[in-house]
Structures are given as C-alpha cells and as structure tokens.
Amino acid sequence: MGRLFGTDGVRGLANRDITAELAVDLAVSAAHVLADVGAFEGRASDRPTAIVGRDTRSSGEFLEAAVVAGLASAGVDVTVVGVVPTPAVAWLTASTGADLGVMLSASHNAMPDNGIKFFARGGHKLADEIENQIEERLGEPWDRPTGAGVGRVLVDANAGARYVDYLLGTIDVSLSGLRVVVDCANGAASEVSPEALRRAGAEVIAIHAAPDGWNINEGCGSTHVDALAKAVIENSADVGIAHDGDADRCLAVAADGSIIDGDHILAILATSLRDGGRLTGNTVVTTVMANLGFKVAMESAGIVVVETAVGDRYVLEEMRASGYALGGEQSGHVVMSEFATTGDGVLTALHLLARMAQTGLPLAELAAMVEKFPQILVNVGGVDKTALDSNAGVRAALMQAEDELAGRGRVLLRPSGTEPVIRVMVEAATSEDAERLAGAIAAVVSAELAID
Numbered sequence: 001m002g003r004l005f006g007t008d009g010v011r012g013l014a015n016r017d018i019t020a021e022l023a024v025d026l027a028v029s030a031a032h033v034l035a036d037v038g039a040f041e042g043r044a045s046d047r048p049t050a051i052v053g054r055d056t057r058s059s060g061e062f063l064e065a066a067v068v069a070g071l072a073s074a075g076v077d078v079t080v081v082g083v084v085p086t087p088a089v090a091w092l093t094a095s096t097g098a099d100l101g102v103m104l105s106a107s108h109n110a111m112p113d114n115g116i117k118f119f120a121r122g123g124h125k126l127a128d129e130i131e132n133q134i135e136e137r138l139g140e141p142w143d144r145p146t147g148a149g150v151g152r153v154l155v156d157a158n159a160g161a162r163y164v165d166y167l168l169g170t171i172d173v174s175l176s177g178l179r180v181v182v183d184c185a186n187g188a189a190s191e192v193s194p195e196a197l198r199r200a201g202a203e204v205i206a207i208h209a210a211p212d213g214w215n216i217n218e219g220c221g222s223t224h225v226d227a228l229a230k231a232v233i234e235n236s237a238d239v240g241i242a243h244d245g246d247a248d249r250c251l252a253v254a255a256d257g258s259i260i261d262g263d264h265i266l267a268i269l270a271t272s273l274r275d276g277g278r279l280t281g282n283t284v285v286t287t288v289m290a291n292l293g294f295k296v297a298m299e300s301a302g303i304v305v306v307e308t309a310v311g312d313r314y315v316l317e318e319m320r321a322s323g324y325a326l327g328g329e330q331s332g333h334v335v336m337s338e339f340a341t342t343g344d345g346v347l348t349a350l351h352l353l354a355r356m357a358q359t360g361l362p363l364a365e366l367a368a369m370v371e372k373f374p375q376i377l378v379n380v381g382g383v384d385k386t387a388l389d390s391n392a393g394v395r396a397a398l399m400q401a402e403d404e405l406a407g408r409g410r411v412l413l414r415p416s417g418t419e420p421v422i423r424v425m426v427e428a429a430t431s432e433d434a435e436r437l438a439g440a441i442a443a444v445v446s447a448e449l450a451i452d
Helices: 020-034 059-073 086-095 128-136 159-168 192-199 226-234 262-275 292-300 312-322 345-359 363-367 392-405 431-449
Strands: 010-013 049-054 077-083 100-104 113-120 153-155 179-183 203-207 239-242 251-254 283-287 304-308 326-328 334-336 375-381 410-415 421-427
Touching: 020 059, 020 100, 020 113, 020 128, 049 059, 049 086, 059 077, 059 100, 059 113, 077 086, 077 159, 086 100, 086 113, 086 159, 086 345, 113 128, 159 192, 159 345, 179 192, 179 226, 192 203, 192 345, 203 226, 226 239, 226 251, 239 345, 251 262, 251 363, 262 283, 262 292, 262 326, 262 334, 262 345, 262 363, 283 312, 292 304, 304 312, 312 326, 312 334, 334 345, 345 363, 375 431, 392 410, 392 431, 410 431, 421 431
Parallel strands: 049 077, 049 100, 077 153, 179 203, 179 239, 283 304, 283 326
Antiparallel strands: 010 113, 100 113, 239 251, 326 334, 375 421, 410 421
C-alpha cells in the first residue's frame, strides 16, 4: 500500500477512496497524534479542541459527520464551522487556540472527489513525519473515553463572518472605485469573498456563487478562467478574481481579459511589500516552476528569489524556516505569512486590489513588470522515473538544449510524484523554440527511459 497522505492531505474519490470509515479512523488517529488525547484526564475543562470546516461538495456533509464523530469519540471537543475556505479553518485553529483543525475539501478537483486536510496547533500544515505518525496509528487499539470524557460538539455559525472581519483588518486602503468580478467556483468562497470585497469598498459582481453541492469547480473558478474573462469584459470591470473550490488560490483577469497568474500576482505583492518595508530579507519564495520572466523581473527590482520544489507545502516550509514574508506558486497559491499560515485566495485578492487602489494603476500595467517567457510542458508517460538522473542520453539532450538557449531560457525535467511520468518543461524566447526543444527532449526521454 502506498502512502495515504499526498501533497495536500488525503484525497480521492468520495465514498470509494475517501470513505466514512476512513474519515472516522483518520480523525481518531489525528486526535491521538495532534491533540495528545492520552495526556488529558477526561475532565471537560482539560479536553483538547478541534475546528472542522468543509467546502460545498455534497460528500462533505457525510464526511464532516464522520470526522466529528471520530474526534468526539476520542475525547476532543469539536467546533463545526460549516462551509468556509481552507485558510479560514487554518486561521480559526490558530485564533481560537485549538489543538487541531480539519478541512474537508479536494480543492480544485472535480466534485466527485473529496479530501481531508489537517492543521496542527497554530494553523500550520503538517510535516511529513507527523502525517506518517497519523498513518502508523490508524486502527491501533485505544482506550475509549466514556461519560464526561467524551467530546462535545458545538456549531459556530458566525465563524465565516469573523474570518471576513479579520481579513478586512489586514488592508488600510479603500477599494472604492474598483469594479470587480469575482468567480467563486461555486465553492467555499461563495459568501465570504464577495462580502469581503464589498465591505472593502469595491463594487462586486459575483459569478458562480450559487453552490448546490454538485457544481463546485464545474467549468468555473481558477482552473477555468475563460468565463471570468468574458464576464470582466461584458461588465466593463476593472479586474476579475478567480478562486478554486476551497479558496486557497487566487488568479486574476485584467480589464482587457488577459490572464494574470500567480507569478504576476507574486511580483506585484513583492514590490508592494518592498515599498512598504515589509518584505523580509528583501526575498520572495517560489517554486522551480516559476516562469523565468518572474525571476528576471525580481532581479530588476532588486528582490531575491528563493526556489523550492513544486508544492505550496515546500514554499511554506522554506518561509517558516527563514522567516520570509511572501511566497507562492504560479497556480495562484500565495502565502502572506504576516497574516496567514497558508495560501489564502481572499486575502491575496484584497491585497492585490489594494495595490491597484494605492497606485491608481490598472492591473495590466502592474503585471507588465513580468514579461513571460513562452513555457511548454510535455508529460512523458510509461517511463522509469528512477533512471532519469543517471541516463547519459537524457543528460546529453538536456545539455544540448541548454547550450542552444544560452541563458535566454531554461529546461526542467521533473518526475511526477504519483505517476510513471516525467514532466519536460522548456522556456525560451519564442514559442517555436520552446515547443521544438521540449519535443526533442521528450522524444529522448521516451526512447531512453521506456518501461519494457
């Protein structure tokens, strides 16, 4: 059996991979690991506490019930906060002093999937070793509490409103005069994002903000921005904001319908924080997949770029280890550690719009500092990932491409974490060069590393 935890919690097809039974067992095991249940004496005042939230998927209803049952049966007092963004659960875990938080969501995945994400005390994502401990303790014998030792369950209907209040306190400029279209992906942001933007002063047009349990991420949100671009133009809006299902991402659309991705947003926020003297170490953290144009722009702005492996958890680890204030990914996960312990799409939107209001510049002009290099990604399947680093033919093809690019582009070969696939990414001065070189390298990878 492979590792249960993936790059962001436990995720799979709801009621097939992610079952009620698994949710109960994971909750019990997480209680034992994260809440130190065994150290509590069973008195009500001594019990550990947990925050549980979910996105709008219909399967979240029964999975929420299962997680709550598991935690309470293990002696944890549970506060159920209902449909809120993932970063809201992280913030609530930290702000209430809870011992752990649980979010039921599969983020940008299609509706049939769901997932279980855990946060430790302080609202932080779990390190690999903690996830391993939770897996190892699944199904272990344990002494069940009885009587007053059993956890209680409360419902907090105002948690989302308090989260919005908190977010509004992180900006000090009015968004008055900005017309904004926000695509809520029929997900967890459907109430809080329009509310936050309106209260910040913007004129807000909300689309895909009517979740019915089945329409989350369906042709909308940060993975389908065409609908948002169309709405921005039709409504003569200044900007569009796109979230994913659990609202830990933010992408944007300029007034002309052009897409503003995570690299652009990260650059805009980095210069904003630098100008305000709040960019710790004059450094921004991103992954190896960030476009070369982003790095060139940051170098021109005198900002240091630190790279990590792909995945917001690795960005977070580097930020926490070094105390950096800003990091993120091209996908729109942006972490502002002064205000949040994880990527927060609504927080990102507020600060992006605040930069527009502060400078009086349109989004397209702010984003123009990043001149994107054409980027081509080719997935080569049916290959032996373990032989990538040692294969002479692949190394020769890589060196030949890098010599041809001569510093005006780059090549990245990256094994998939879950499939027998190697991803070939090439950036070059022209799309034609990027496509040609990516195709040539992919052909060598396929021929040299094919699984018999």
